[in-house]
Amino acid sequence: MIEEKIFLKTDIEKTMDNYDFLGLKNTLKMSPENIVKKITESGLRGRGGAGFPTGKKWQFALAQESDIKFLICNADEGEPGTFKDRFLLENMPFKVLEGIIIAAYAVKANFGYIYIRGEYAKAIEVFEKTIKDAYHRGLLGKKILGSNFDFELRLVKGAGAYVCGDETSLINSIEGKRGQSRIKPPYPVQKGLFGKPTVVNNVETLSTVAEIMKYEDNVYAKMGTENSKGTKLVSINGDVKLPDVYEIEFGSMTIKDIIELAGGPKDEINFVVPGGLATSILKYDELEVLYTYEDLENNGSSVGSGGMIVVSKKHDLIELLLNVSDFFVKETCGTCFPCREGNRNIKEILLKMKRKGYNDEYKKIIGDLRESIMLAARCGFGQSSVNFIYSIIDKYFYEEVK
Ligand SMILES: Cc1cc2nc3c(=O)[nH]c(=O)nc-3n(C[C@H](O)[C@H](O)[C@H](O)COP(=O)(O)O)c2cc1C
Ligand code: SF4
Structure with missing residues (x-):
């Protein structure tokens, strides 16, 4: 049976009088x-x-x-x-x-x-x-x-x-x-x-x-592994049966195990965002990766904030991409030109993809934009703003659409 490792999630609902500090x-x-x-x-x-x-x-x-x-x-x-x-x-x-x-x-x-x-x-x-x-x-x-x-x-x-x-x-x-x-x-x-x-x-x-x-x-x-000590809170949501905050000892579970801990998927899984929208996705066939900083990085993603989103095959990918792109277009602070304009351009290309279908040139443009935003952005917002979108297009979308 898959169980949480409780280290941090203790003292819930205590009053200040009975919390010992x-x-x-x-x-x-x-x-x-x-x-x-x-x-x-x-x-x-x-x-x-x-x-x-x-x-x-x-x-x-x-x-x-x-x-x-x-x-x-x-x-x-x-x-x-x-x-x-x-x-x-x-x-x-x-x-x-x-x-x-x-x-x-x-x-x-x-x-x-x-x-x-x-x-x-x-x-x-x-x-x-x-x-x-x-x-x-x-x-x-x-x-x-x-x-x-x-x-x-x-x-x-x-x-x-x-x-x-x-x-x-x-x-x-x-x-x-x-x-x-x-x-x-x-x-x-x-x-x-x-x-x-x-x-x-x-x-x-x-x-x-x-x-x-x-x-x-x-x-x-x-607790944990050499490079990922202790435990991490994961807020798992999306298409799982029991979305909630779970505590995971690093190295003790795969992404698949964490989904099982959260009651299992509601529908057939398409992909998982392991650590919030700033992280790259893992495809349905990449979910055996161990939950540690090093294993996720070796698989091109990261622990990020611990906000794990499970996405089933029910969802339209281009609509999802547009939704995420819209978020980054609206939330950029606008100081750096590449982050502000680059994210806007990516949204335009996604809209074109929705109208005209996929082609290799779009992938190249989005890849180039991602690179320039990553190189020139002042903060982590820009540097991570295209991870989700590019990882879907790169690993997945191509195969899905063609
Ligand atoms: C766009 C953006 C949003 C961020 N949002 C948060 C946040 O909501 N909470 C947070 O703790 N760190 C956030 N961070 C990271 C913080 O800049 C900072 O690294 C963090 O608060 C440091 O705390 P830590 O060392 O305990 O992780 C964000 C970074 C970026 C670039
Ligand atoms: S990279 Fe950061 S500072 Fe630059 S525009 Fe984007 S959000 Fe603003």
Whole structure:
């Protein structure tokens, strides 16, 4: 029988009074350097999509000399097909809060923000109350839990654009500017919010940190594979019988197993998007791939945000492509010409394909556009905007249409 590995998905529906904040209590007894070391040794990689090692990011941030540093929890979750952060915010807000305070302590940040997707009304309500209660209980503010650590946390509602999930756009948005990506370097850990060193971490990353810090032993490092440690939340949706958020130990299941865990497919599978619309698809005959960073990358895709979309043969491919293309045309921030115009051109070609049928020239043009967008785009939006579309056309669409 296929079963979830529960490491992070604990403490659901606890009240603040019966949540022990053990990870935070352990943290406050340690030096920031030792916490960064523990998180580095855990092998945790950021769960916002790019998979950057959390310990490494914190090392850079801790090394910055500055009177003020910021910690931002990225809860914008705009990636289509992804709802694992919403699950955490609504059902386990204390663990999210605990992770935020631990991260702030580890990098010596005394100010923080949680930027929650504006459409997540319930999550915003739950977290507003969580912050208020935390101030009353001495978990936020001056001398947290009797220690010498001060930390102020504010909630900001997302401005309604997908690109605001990109850390530099998000920083602009908090500053009251238009949600546009900044040129990197400098990276946020060097010069972020209001020009100060800033760590941006995803909700799931921070919740995992809280859990890791509960244990004296580094239990997290013992789960998963060499390059993919621990577990990952997968929000599986689309044509499956039990769409939900499941926790998967890396390396323990194939994509096919995860679909079975979610009750199995509703109809015959056509393809699967493993990690949100920014990732390339896996065809129906490629689903035996193990769920790890390395296996998915070796198969031309990635873990991404963990938003897994199962698509059956019922759906018209060209309509799906047009729908996705429309999303990227509408959501580009428009700063870089190749991302703005390239995505618009791709949509036009798809419309031509709908009217006139497929030909090899269209594939070449879309491939060329993809390459130029990837080379010239300022942020991950542009760099990943054609993955889904191109992977269907390249691997699949040709065979389907001809
Ligand atoms: C267009 C775009 C949208 C993004 N959306 C999110 C998001 O909703 N949540 C998130 O945590 N990271 C998102 N990211 C990644 C962030 O820029 C950043 O890498 C992440 O918050 C860092 O956290 P982590 O190291 O814990 O993964 C997005 C990136 C891009 C380019
Ligand atoms: S790549 Fe696209 S979304 Fe990112 S900065 Fe350029 S135009 Fe904006």
